[in-house]
Amino acid sequence: MKAIPAIVAAGDRRAAKAVYGQSKIYLELGGRPLVAHVVAALQDVPEVSEVWVVGDAERLREVFEREKLEREFRKPFRIVPQFRNLYENIWQTYRRMLPGAGPGGRDPEAADEPDWVLYLSADMPFATPQEISQFIQRSVELDCDYACGLVTEESMEAFYPTAPGEPGIRMAYFNLREGRFRVSNLHLVKPARIVNRSYVEEMYEHRYQKQFGNIFGLAVRLVRTEEGGLRILRYYILIHLAGFANRRGWRRLADWLRAWIPLDRVAEAVSSLLRADFRFTVTEIGGCALDIDKEHDYDVAALAFDSWKAAQRERAERYAGGLSAGSAAGAGESGESR
Numbered sequence: 001m002k003a004i005p006a007i008v009a010a011g012d013r014r015a016a017k018a019v020y021g022q023s024k025i026y027l028e029l030g031g032r033p034l035v036a037h038v039v040a041a042l043q044d045v046p047e048v049s050e051v052w053v054v055g056d057a058e059r060l061r062e063v064f065e066r067e068k069l070e071r072e073f074r075k076p077f078r079i080v081p082q083f084r085n086l087y088e089n090i091w092q093t094y095r096r097m098l099p100g101a102g103p104g105g106r107d108p109e110a111a112d113e114p115d116w117v118l119y120l121s122a123d124m125p126f127a128t129p130q131e132i133s134q135f136i137q138r139s140v141e142l143d144c145d146y147a148c149g150l151v152t153e154e155s156m157e158a159f160y161p162t163a164p165g166e167p168g169i170r171m172a173y174f175n176l177r178e179g180r181f182r183v184s185n186l187h188l189v190k191p192a193r194i195v196n197r198s199y200v201e202e203m204y205e206h207r208y209q210k211q212f213g214n215i216f217g218l219a220v221r222l223v224r225t226e227e228g229g230l231r232i233l234r235y236y237i238l239i240h241l242a243g244f245a246n247r248r249g250w251r252r253l254a255d256w257l258r259a260w261i262p263l264d265r266v267a268e269a270v271s272s273l274l275r276a277d278f279r280f281t282v283t284e285i286g287g288c289a290l291d292i293d294k295e296h297d298y299d300v301a302a303l304a305f306d307s308w309k310a311a312q313r314e315r316a317e318r319y320a321g322g323l324s325a326g327s328a329a330g331a332g333e334s335g336e337s338r
Contacts, residue, residue, distance in 0.1 A: 155286030
């Protein structure tokens with residue numbers, strides 16, 4: 001497999017969520033900021049050739065120039081100053097990593113091979129190299145344009161409260177015919193092949209919608225602007241209804257609704273929206289799906305950090321085995337974008 005560059009989205013503008021009044025990626029767990037946990041995990045993913053982090057460049061430099069972090073870098077490393085929103089962060093960073101791109105980057109050309117790029121968020125303190133590696137391998141086998149990670153409900157049960165009143169985190173799931181899944185923060189993409197790239201930002205911004213009026217308004221607009229909009233509308237509404245029923249404890253209603261939502265048909269609808277071949281990649285380890293979005297989640301993760309981290313390592317070994325550390329990319333190299 002050709003080595004794949006990774007882009008860590010660490011921006012703090014527009015749709016980025018603050019926790020305790022600050023950018024969550026700088027909150028510390030286990031003695032280091034969340035973004036550092038992600039970059040450290042990528043050092044041991046054999047398929048990853050280099051790491052790019054896009055966000056507040058000055059503050060990121062302060063994080064990664066700490067001696068204890070620099071010693072862990074074995075792969076080329078770049079910091080890219082952030083842009084206005086998530087879409088611009090991921091697209092403009094991609095433009096800067098293309099062969100021959102200058103400081104301002106360049107657009108992909110017909111002669112450029114549509115290579116993979118791994119995109120991931122910066123707030124995954126329980127990510128393991130095995131889970132990222134497993135996701136990449138399974139996604140590449142799909143031979144699509146965009147693979148989005150899903151994890152099983154069972155893989156997230158380790159983060160639940162062990163007894164009433166005990167600390168824990170319960171996540172929201174997509175209720176689909178094949179089971180209940182949580183979207184992980186892993187995306188393997190051939191960026192130049194995605195025609196409607198701007199919808200990636202819109203889907204991200206609306207991922208927390210719980211008001212039906214807002215959900216329906218977005219869906220109707222998609223119906224008017226995109227081919228296959230009625231199919232998109234149907235699955236969009238069904239997914240939110242099933243999720244609402246599941247959150248309210250109406251399990252039988254949620255099960256009845258999710259029977260009408262097959263995973264492959266949802267992927268086809270998203271493919272129509274993006275005008276690209278979109279697929280889902282299911283993994284069973286789970287740490288990459290636990291991001292820190294709320295004060296409660298951070299407080300619980302701080303209390304349980306050591307035990308959860310150890311449990312994720314054990315689960316990763318059980319499901320994916322060991323990995324050879326390092327990368328053929330060679331020694332680390334740090335700095336801002338080329």
